[in-house]
Amino acid sequence: MKKKSFARLIAIVSVFAALLLVLTGCGNSSKKSSSSSSNNPSSVKQIKKNGTIRIAVFGDLPPYGWVNQDGKRVGYDVTLAHQVAKDLGVKVKFVQVNANNRVDALNSNKVDLVLANFTVTPERKQVIDFAKPYMKVSVGVVSPKTKPITSASQLKGKNVIVTKGTTAETYFTTKQPNTKLLKFDSKTQQFNALKNGRGVALADDNSYLYAWSKDNPKYTVGIKSIGPKSYISPAVKKGNKSLLNWTNKEINKLTKQGFFVKDYNQQLKPYFGKEVKPSDIVLPTK
Amino acid sequence: MDHSGISVLFEGTNFTRLLGGLWVTVKIAGIALILGLILGIVLGVLRTFRNRLLRLILRLYLEFFRIVPTVVLLFLFYYILPKQLNFNLPADQIATLVFALWVGAEMSDIVRGALISVPKHQRESGLAIGLNRHQLYRYVLIPQAITLEIPATINLATRVIKTTSLLMLISVMDVINIGQQIIEANNHTHPTGVFWVYGLIFLFYFLIDYPLSWWAKRLEKRRLERTNG
Numbered sequence: 095m096k097k098k099s100f101a102r103l104i105a106i107v108s109v110f111a112a113l114l115l116v117l118t119g120c121g122n123s124s125k126k127s128s129s130s131s132s133n134n135p136s137s138v139k140q141i142k143k144n145g146t147i148r149i150a151v152f153g154d155l156p157p158y159g160w161v162n163q164d165g166k167r168v169g170y171d172v173t174l175a176h177q178v179a180k181d182l183g184v185k186v187k188f189v190q191v192n193a194n195n196r197v198d199a200l201n202s203n204k205v206d207l208v209l210a211n212f213t214v215t216p217e218r219k220q221v222i223d224f225a226k227p228y229m230k231v232s233v234g235v236v237s238p239k240t241k242p243i244t245s246a247s248q249l250k251g252k253n254v255i256v257t258k259g260t261t262a263e264t265y266f267t268t269k270q271p272n273t274k275l276l277k278f279d280s281k282t283q284q285f286n287a288l289k290n291g292r293g294v295a296l297a298d299d300n301s302y303l304y305a306w307s308k309d310n311p312k313y314t315v316g317i318k319s320i321g322p323k324s325y326i327s328p329a330v331k332k333g334n335k336s337l338l339n340w341t342n343k344e345i346n347k348l349t350k351q352g353f354f355v356k357d358y359n360q361q362l363k364p365y366f367g368k369e370v371k372p373s374d375i376v377l378p379t380k
Numbered sequence: 381m382d383h384s385g386i387s388v389l390f391e392g393t394n395f396t397r398l399l400g401g402l403w404v405t406v407k408i409a410g411i412a413l414i415l416g417l418i419l420g421i422v423l424g425v426l427r428t429f430r431n432r433l434l435r436l437i438l439r440l441y442l443e444f445f446r447i448v449p450t451v452v453l454l455f456l457f458y459y460i461l462p463k464q465l466n467f468n469l470p471a472d473q474i475a476t477l478v479f480a481l482w483v484g485a486e487m488s489d490i491v492r493g494a495l496i497s498v499p500k501h502q503r504e505s506g507l508a509i510g511l512n513r514h515q516l517y518r519y520v521l522i523p524q525a526i527t528l529e530i531p532a533t534i535n536l537a538t539r540v541i542k543t544t545s546l547l548m549l550i551s552v553m554d555v556i557n558i559g560q561q562i563i564e565a566n567n568h569t570h571p572t573g574v575f576w577v578y579g580l581i582f583l584f585y586f587l588i589d590y591p592l593s594w595w596a597k598r599l600e601k602r603r604l605e606r607t608n609g
Contacts, residue, residue, distance in 0.1 A: 153557070153560075153561045153564075154560050154563070156564060156565055156567075156568075160564055160565050161558075161561040161562075161565055162392070162565060163391045163393065163394055163562075163565065165392070165393045165397050190551050190553065190557070192549070195459070195549070195550075195551075198455075198459040199551070201459070202458070202459040202460070202462045202463045203462065203468060204458075204462075204468075204551070305568075309568065
């Protein structure tokens, strides 16, 4: 009896496996046809025809994309989204996403554009298209105001606090091997360690540190940017040339107009405090 | 006490937004349960028939929805299938569809179990007085099966309501999703807000689920009292 039901189980599993294969097989063949420009549901022309652009934003990441107490979506990314919709002459419809379904939302045509603090990486570039960046971030180092660390050479042989899995950890392990790293699992733990004096400084994403040091005025972001810079860009579905070109022009235009500096002053400045200048985050006009 | 976390709940429109999220949750679970129960009863009856092919197909359907985790189903229907098949529905309709299909699958097994546990002499007496298959199900088997299946059905309903908390993964603005928005928006000023927001959400789920499970228990007790005289 047992043997029989086991055989049946195997049969069932293999049927599912076959079904899945068929589904994914269809996917590969239909992918090419669907991304051709003729029936692109996210082209500029189609968006204008629909009268709405669907933009993916975060709903829980202040000050970039979040919801205030009146139930309104606000933030640095959201302001940009409103401007994009205004310049296209259409209404905006927000779709809230998490960090890990931003790519899927684009690829399954749930949204036309992603404006969700989306860092450009080589891996992501293979599956979606990034427009020109509108923000830059990099690793920063925060230290007590009484003993500020202002250059990487001061860290030699000293304890530096990081969180596991962050870009800060990768950077210090590979590029600054003569610092000692104290690694923690969470943000709360790493900041407690710094307050308890277990290291001379703490390294993390600089924008995050700006916000933290504003709430903890005894500390200062002595090194604002160290290591390679990362860029934050709007993203569109792979092959959506029409919207990509339009977005590139839009970012250029808005950068020239000083839109992002204004956006910075409105949305980010209250979080980051006076120490940070717009030029630390916003890209310069070329 | 002006920085106590509980004030997070009553700032601005926070409380009404949470209630709005709860309504989305209840609406999706409710519609999915109604559709799923109808589908499940039909499939459950079909599964007691003799046709082997039909039974195999329905068995596969049941096993598929029972084995594959609900999160995976939601992702499959929301992100993967639209890409392949070119159909595109809003997130809350997808959610209702997935939950209805899931409830249908689970329900078909409950109904089948209830139908075959109606005592054999009932079926044979029905056939003996000349009822056809339709009449046999309509007047003999289903009315007796219903009392057997109600507690299990209510348990399924409470499970469905709880599982709606996964809907935030496909961008449905349910009560959990709105709760997280509120927590993150107030994290800097009210670090203890997280406790109160999740506490309130817990209370919401409890207020919906507890009466259901109480009702299931009472029905089961009454049934046992009746059958044991």
